[in-house]
Amino acid sequence: MSNLFDDESVPMITPSEVIEHLYCPRFTYFMHCLQIPQHEDQRFKVKKGREVHKDKEEQNRTYLRKQLGCVKKEISVYLASKSLRVRGIVDEVLFLDDNTLAPLDYKYAEYTDKVFRTLKTQSVLYALLIMENYKAPVTRGYICYTRSGNKLKEILYTEKDFDYAKKVIKEIFNIIQRGVFPKRTRWKNQCPDCCYRNICS
Numbered sequence: 253m254s255n256l257f258d259d260e261s262v263p264m265i266t267p268s269e270v271i272e273h274l275y276c277p278r279f280t281y282f283m284h285c286l287q288i289p290q291h292e293d294q295r296f297k298v299k300k301g302r303e304v305h306k307d308k309e310e311q312n313r314t315y316l317r318k319q320l321g322c323v324k325k326e327i328s329v330y331l332a333s334k335s336l337r338v339r340g341i342v343d344e345v346l347f348l349d350d351n352t353l354a355p356l357d358y359k360y361a362e363y364t365d366k367v368f369r370t371l372k373t374q375s376v377l378y379a380l381l382i383m384e385n386y387k388a389p390v391t392r393g394y395i396c397y398t399r400s401g402n403k404l405k406e407i408l409y410t411e412k413d414f415d416y417a418k419k420v421i422k423e424i425f426n427i428i429q430r431g432v433f434p435k436r437t438r439w440k441n442q443c444p445d446c447c448y449r450n451i452c453s
Contacts, residue, residue, distance in 0.1 A: 264332065265424055267340045267377040270417075271370045273424050275446075276437035282448045284428045290447045320394070320404075321349040325356075331381040336421060342378045345386075346394070353382050356394040363397040367405055371395055375407050376417040 265284075272279040272290075282288045324347040332339035344356040355378035359371065375393040383390050390409065397403045427434055436443075436452060443449050 263425075263428070264337055264339045265421070267338065267374045270338075270377060270420055270424065271374050274370045274373060274420065275439070275442045277423070277427065277434035278436050278448065278452055279446070280424050280427045281431075281433055282451070284424075285431050285433075288448070288451070320346065320354075322346045323349050331378075331385045333381055333384050335384070336377075336380060336418070337425065338377055338381060338421060340378065340381065342382065345382055352389045352391050353386055354390060354393050355379055355382060356396060358396045358398055361397050361399055363400040363403045363405060367395060367407060372407055372413070373417050373420065376409060376413045379409055380414060380417065 269280070269283070272283075279290075283290055326345045326347075327343070329342045329345050330339070331342060342355050343358050346354045346356055348354055355375055357371075357375060357378065375395060379390040379393055382388070392409060393407045395405050395407065397405070426432065443452075446452070
């Protein structure tokens with residue numbers, strides 16, 4: 253099993269790993285069951301994304317998104333949930349004027365007419381973490397696409413979204429705990445950018 257644990261040795265996964273799992277379930281197997289590191293630091297998009305997050309953190313410390321009804325925000329917030337077995341860093345936690353909270357996530361990506369399932373699920377996971385840790389309602393989240401002029405897209409959450417995210421978490425831990433070798437993704441266009449492509453057969 254992976255070495256991703258919290259302070260009391262509860263096995264944890266991150267929202268980023270959930271995204272990789274949604275691209276291809278074999279990511280979960282190679283990383284957690286075989287414990288083969290992904291060396292994500294060598295990938296250009298990951299490097300660039302980290303640079304974007306760092307720049308936004310420095311630029312936005314005093315900026316409030318008034319058009320969203322944001323009255324306060326916290327930046328780069330580490331959150332964890334023992335019940336979900338998920339932990340991660342939310343780029344921004346927005347406190348809105350209707351007494352709800354919302355995650356805002358910066359993506360080094362272009363907006364192409366829709367929010368992809370992977371990014372939506374990641375946002376939903378951040379929402380679940382916020383609700384549990386802040387004990388406050390979260391009804392929507394935001395994604396900022398930095399390669400499309402910082403285009404901001406709103407995601408309205410439903411109970412179906414929360415149920416789906418929890419289902420994916422359960423699938424991931426089923427692979428980790430049982431050592432199941434899953435089928436590869438149907439979307440073969442994802443394979444060339446995969447760090448495990450040379451050992452996947």
